[in-house]
Amino acid sequence: MSIRIRMLLSFSSMLVISLLFILLTASLYTIAATGDLQSFRDIYKAHYRINPLTEQGESIFQELKFVAKNDPDSFRDMPLLREYDFKLRAEKTGLYVRRESSQLFESFTFNQPNLDRALPPYDLDNTQIRGTFNINERFYAYAKFDFRYADGARGSVFVIRERSPFADLTRRLLPVLTILLVCVLVIANVLLYRWITRSVVRPLHRLRGSAEQIEEGNLQFELDPPSKDEVGRLQQAFENMRVQLQQSNRLRLQDEENRKELISNISHDLRTPLTDIRGYIEGIRDGVANTPEKMNAYVNIIHAKAANMDRLVEELFLYSKLDFKQVPFHLEKMNIVEFMEDSMEELRYDLEDKGVTLAWNNEAAAPVMVEADLEKLKRTVMNIMDNALKYMNKEHKRMSISLQADPQWATVTFEDNGQGIAEEALPHIFERFYRAELSRNSKTGGSGLGLAIARQIVEGHGGEIRAESKPGEGTTIIVRLRRIPTEGGGLGDGTNSDH
Ligand SMILES: Nc1ncnc2c1ncn2[C@@H]1O[C@H](COP(=O)(O)OP(=O)(O)O)[C@@H](O)[C@H]1O
Ligand SMILES: [Mg+2]
Structure with missing residues (x-):
């Protein structure tokens, strides 16, 4: 079942249930508090003012009207009135005849002592011959005709029908209510459906479309800005x-x-x-x-x-x-000062050969312990030094290596006075295969992997490597490794000696 149908069903059932509840409550309320339903009653009254009698009652009323016009005195004839009354009774309707302020005839159908007072006054023009009145909670609809007896006294003939307002009202209003209910249901459903479609189903459809696009390998589209739901x-x-x-x-x-x-x-x-x-x-x-x-x-x-x-x-x-992280790191504790000194010793021949003067600047007096894979770290130093020698273009070739230690980090700085690295190349030199110098058949040929390997190794140790350079003046490569506490306890600040 699609979301649409499910939504539609759930909305419909919610609406039906709530409307049923409303109707139930309303009818209970009506029964409990009939007196408060003035407006209901007004509708009801309007209806009966126009059409107070049944068809049969109406025709009897017409006959009575005819009698009143042509032979008013026959209303003094009791058997005739009773006969009419009898006919009306079949329609649950009663007859009432008056002469001036006295009553000539009243059906016992009504059994209503206050009837005289509730009836409308004389109106010999008969401008309004139909209407309603109520006595307490009882509701009556009537048709009347005013006339004069032969002796000139005023008279009225009433055909009166008592209605039970609410039962009848409900009966008459039920079809209207039902139609209204169905209309509300349909309209509410249409609106909710459109709303849900717009806010849920359509975006889902679009998402599906996008997923299909991705499936086809197209990633170059952009979705509409999403809603907050x-x-x-x-x-x-x-x-x-x-x-x-x-x-x-x-x-x-x-x-x-x-x-x-x-x-x-x-x-x-x-x-x-x-x-x-x-x-x-x-x-x-x-x-x-x-x-x-x-x-x-x-x-x-x-x-x-x-x-x-x-x-x-x-x-x-x-x-x-x-x-591919396939090489294990054999970490061991070592003193980076010793390590650097050994490395430089190894490089001495190369440096001398190329006429490079190297300055070693150890700012940490005490041993600086780090945890490192000796062979790989040496590899890093060699790659850095290799570059320094390779890209050296000055008459007086100088290099300086220095070591600083703060409580957490051991920092080795390799500084050369070579050709430097162009500003736009600097951010990329640690990328694999990247070479600032594009001509590959120059004597400085290399794979572009030296620094990439160095970075893999340093970062594999949890350290950092970065470069600074002034094109034409020289390059500085800075390697930082995390220190571990010396055996004497604590990290020291690197300037204390460890006696
Ligand atoms: N000390 C340096 N002086 C000048 N350029 C350098 C230096 N170190 C690295 N570079 C630049 O960074 C690039 C990347 O270095 P590297 O990864 O070692 O590759 P390779 O040495 O094989 O070219 C080099 O091609 C070079 O352009
Ligand atoms: Mg290199």
Whole structure:
């Protein structure tokens, strides 16, 4: 059963039930407090003023009128009046005849001592011959005719019918009420239906349409601003989902783009050294390397190229493993001061070779303990240092590494005076495969993975990595790792010595 039908049924039943209750209450109230229903009575009176008698009663009244006009004195003839009265009784109607202020005849149908006083006064023009009156709670409708007896005395003949107002009223009004009820029902249902359709069913339909669009892969639409009800919230959730999907779609496409680019880059980066290696090997085979020195140089070049390729492949592999969170971190407590000093020792030869002066600036006098995977952290340092050396373009090549410690963080800053990074490239350098320098066959060739790997590792440790740079002047890479308390107790502030 659709929501529409269900709504329609529930509204209808609610309406019917409530209307029944209203009617029930109203009739109970009517029975309990009849005196208060003046307006009901007014309608009722109006009705009987126009048409007080039954058809039969009316024709008898016409006969009586004829008699009154032509032979008024025959109203003194009791048997005649009784005969008329008898005929009227069949219609639950009574006869009343008066002469001046005395009553000539009164049906005993009425048994109403106050009848004389309730009757209307003489009106010999007979401007109003039909009407109603009530005596206490009893209600009467009448037709009358005023005339003069042969001796000139005023007389009236009344045909009076007592009505029970409310039973009759109900009987007469019931069809009207029923029709009214049905009308109310229909109108209310139509209105509610339209309202519900507009606020619930139509948005749901639109949502379904949108879901179908999404199914077909179209995410480029926008839903109307949602209303504040449940459907609106559903619509909002749906819209959020669409935006989310669109975003992840965009990311996926971007990823795909990246991967494509990566593959083309890797093929390029692998092919170039491979071609070179082949060239040198062919040289050796063809006897070009005819002296031991040449041979040595060739072999060294081949070795270096192969090592480069190996590194690229290894980097790729590592990155993809880190990306899929497949590499476990072997965390161990270590003193980052010692760690940095060891790393620099390892790099000394490289630095000297390239003529770079390195300043080590340890601002933390005490050991600064961190929990880290030694091998991976070394990898990070190497990647950062590698860049610093690679993008160094100054005559006086300078680097400085410093360590600061605050109660929570150990911060290592790598500063170089290399070529710097353009402002628009700076936010992207930690992204995978991103290289600020687009020319790939420059001597600085790399995978664009170095810093991406560094970030994966640092963030894997719960730390942070960021870069600052002044293009042309130099670059600073800042790595922050969370400290752990030293054995002496407490974190210290890093400036106290630990005796
Ligand atoms: N110290 C630096 N000086 C200048 N540019 C840098 C430095 N470190 C990184 N970059 C820029 O950031 C990019 C990303 O670095 P990285 O991920 O290590 O890739 P790769 O070194 O393979 O190019 C580099 O291509 C380079 O443009
Ligand atoms: Mg690099």
